[in-house]
Amino acid sequence: MRTGSTTTTAFRLLLAGRTVTSLGSAVAPVALALAVLHLGGQATELGLVVATYALVEVLTTLVAGVVGDRLPRTLLMRGSAWLACVAQGVVAVSLIAGWATVPLLAVMGGVNGALAALGGPSSRAVLPQTVPPEALPNAVSAVRLAQNTAMVLGFSLAGVLVGFFGAGWAIAVDAATYAVAALCYTAMRVGPHATGEPGSLLGDLGAGAREVLRHTWLWVLIAQALVYHLFYGGVQGVVGPVVVTRDFGEQAWGLALAALMTGFMVGGLITLRYRPTRLLFSGTVFLGLTACFPLAMALRPGLPVILLGAFLHGLGLEIFSVNWDLAIQQQIPPDKLARVFAFDHIGSFVMRPLGLAVTGPVAEALGQSTWLLVTAGVMAGSTALALLPPSVRTLRRAPAGHQAPGSSAAG
Structure with missing residues (x-):
């Protein structure tokens, strides 16, 4: 060390x-x-x-x-x-x-x-x-x-x-x-990280995929992120700006995004002190707050409530994201860590372009408010389903001084 x-x-x-x-x-x-x-x-x-x-x-x-x-x-x-x-x-x-x-x-x-x-x-x-x-x-x-x-x-x-x-x-x-x-x-000067036996590109990718599939909590929450970005990506990029600006003026959408980012920052500050033992259970519960933003836009009770929904969305997503990153850092061997983060990124965002492409036509066919309600329901429902596997509910924060499996002293 x-x-x-x-x-x-x-x-x-x-x-x-x-x-x-x-x-x-x-x-x-x-x-x-x-x-x-x-x-x-x-x-x-x-x-x-x-x-x-x-x-x-x-x-x-x-x-x-x-x-x-x-x-x-x-x-x-x-x-x-x-x-x-x-x-x-x-x-x-x-x-x-x-x-x-x-x-x-x-x-x-x-x-x-x-x-x-x-x-x-x-x-x-x-x-x-x-x-x-x-x-x-x-x-x-x-x-x-x-x-x-x-x-x-x-x-x-x-x-x-x-x-x-x-x-x-x-x-x-x-x-x-x-x-x-x-x-x-x-x-930067850091020690070398542990590496496994070198193999082919496809072989190394396969090893990374097997590491993801080996942890139920990991692939379940990556799948949940895929659903989140498929539905919410189109809401933020297509339907949300149309609905909010039409009802409350052009400045309102900028205020909503500002409230969203404020939620991110407040959530980050909270995680500096808030350290739940069951980090994924707690983080996933907070992730359910992301449904508040599309729900508020669907019901349109007034701009202050929409701003509150945006704030809660950012707050919940950030608290989840910190605990999620920490769980990966603590549980995945260093020699597979970059590959797991790559699969996390791909799994999270690969469906976002499709969501952006289909949201407009679907929302026009069903009605924008109806689609926002569907999106809120899917986001809340997928989060609840993600809590079903025992490993998501029971995975515990590693004790102080813990190193990920396979860590070496040089790292």
Whole structure:
């Protein structure tokens, strides 16, 4: 085990890198969307650019999980950050110089999706290598709290940057955040993580999938996340903005998203002190609060109640997410951790594009309020079903000083 001061320094560098990247990642989508529209693109072209990013990210994430369990994770993190800095720099220069096109933005969106995926699993899996086991719960909470705060600032900053300086300079800020993150990751010094016997890509992916299936609590809650994103993704991206702005004005949806992010931050603060023994049971119960937002939009009792529903949604989701990340960090062997995080990411988000595509037509056919009620019921019902397996209800927080199975002293 490394000394406490070295471990603390490594964690601070990881925290800084992930926080500044979250800031830039909140700025970039807003700037990119406005850039596509300024180039004459319509909703179809914008959807193509966003879909290219999402598709390539999904295809790359599983490979990134395998590589993150084989190579030094900080190497992947700083390499992907430097390359993302260059890629976003190219996008920024093309917009500033006036030679950007929608196809170019789509191609670069795919490149950036691959680079984001390349370092993603490693940046989550490296966390236990930067703190002592007894400090891991607070570390998970602190990282998520910092990232959520940075995203709130990034969303607010994006409009100002684009409005005063243009989309190109806003993308340049995102490129600069990747450079700062790369410097942080370059300065990180962590011990080596445990690795299993090297095998083929498919063999390593199979080992990661078997590790997921070996833990009932793990695959059950990944399946629940799949259902959540399939239904709620379309609500937040399609139906919610239409319903709220129609009934309460254009500013109301911005207020709802602000209340949602406030819930995230308050939830993060709560997890710094709230440490339930049965962490997944408690987290999943709080996850049931996510049904409050679509339910409030369906019933439309007034804007304050909708804002409260959004706040409770963010609060419950964040408390669950912290306990979920901690359970994975404590229960999964280090040599499979990046792959498990990759499967978690894929399982959680792979159905979101489908939800975004079908929500509009389905909501029009059934009625928007009816679909919001269906979504709230599915979210609450899937959460209740996720509590049925005994392992979800009984999995306990590891005691202080606990190391995940298969951990070595070097990690």
